[in-house]
Amino acid sequence: MELADYRREYLQGGLRRKDLPDNPLSLFExxxxxxxxxxxxxxxxxxxxxxxxxxxxxxRIVLLKHTDERGFVFYTNMGSRKASQLAGNPRISLLFPWHTLERQVHVTGQVERLSAMEVMKYFSSRPKDSQIGAWVSHQSSRISARGLLEAKFLEMKQKFASGEVPLPSFWGGFRVKFDTVEFWQGGANRLHDRFLYQREGNGWAIDRLAP
Incomplete structure (x- = not known):
């Protein structure tokens, strides 16, 4: 089959303006x-x-760790490519691709760095091996072989075997302060439902977009 010939109908349901809450975070949650x-x-x-x-x-794909009225939170190595790019340009977009439910959510906004207390609180909640993994990888840097990572992991695991794993100075997180949130629900005959929330003063303007 040619890729251009592959298609399916989206029949799981629609999204109507009357069903939308005033705040996009309510629908997102x-x-x-x-x-x-x-x-x-x-x-x-x-x-x-x-x-x-x-x-x-x-x-790239990253895991969302928290969301509230202040924004969407994720964590990363602050020496990574994404962190370096966000330092130069704080504008960001997020996309949640929930294909099985025939849904997408697209978010745009700007990032701010999380406080040391917020980062420490989350880091402390991670499994110990994940904490050690944060120490091992200088994310986005070039390495010659996987064996180097595995050897470093074993070395660090032995180093921290009898105590807590400290927070690496190069590890942190971002909060995405969102300006727009778009909800996409698949529809029959390609008549998908799309609604865009955009900040307007202290509230939100809501517009239906053509599919």
Missing amino acids: TWMQQAIAAKLADPTAMVVGTVDERGQPFQ
């Missing part, structure tokens, strides 16, 4: 809970888009 209840693989996975100094876009 409902959809996230439904994605978790549906037992989707990695429901918190989101595509994070950044731009480098040449205007070249980059995307």
Whole structure:
């Protein structure tokens, strides 16, 4: 089959203006809970888009760790490519691709770095091996072989065997202060439902977009 010939109908349901809450976070949290209840693989996975100094876009999948009225939170090595790009340009986009539910959520905004207390609180909650893994990888740097990572992991695991793993100075996180949130629900005959929330004063303007 040619790729251009592959298609399917989206028939799981629609999204209507009368059913939308005033605040996009309410609908996002409902959809996230439904994605978790549906037992989707990695429901918190989101595509994070950044731009480098040449205007070249980059995307990668990162796990969402918290959300509230202040924004969407994720953690990373602060020496990583995405962190370096966000230091130069704090504009960011997030995409939650819940294909099984025929849904997408697209978020745009700007990032701010999390406080040391917020980072420490989350780091302390991670499994010990994950804490050690943060020490091992200088994310996005070039390495010659996987064996180097594995050897470093064993070395660090032995080093911290009898005590707590300290927070690496190069590890932190970002909060995405969102300006727009778009909800996409698949529809029959390609008549998908799309609604865009955009900040307007202290509230939100809501517009239906053509599919």
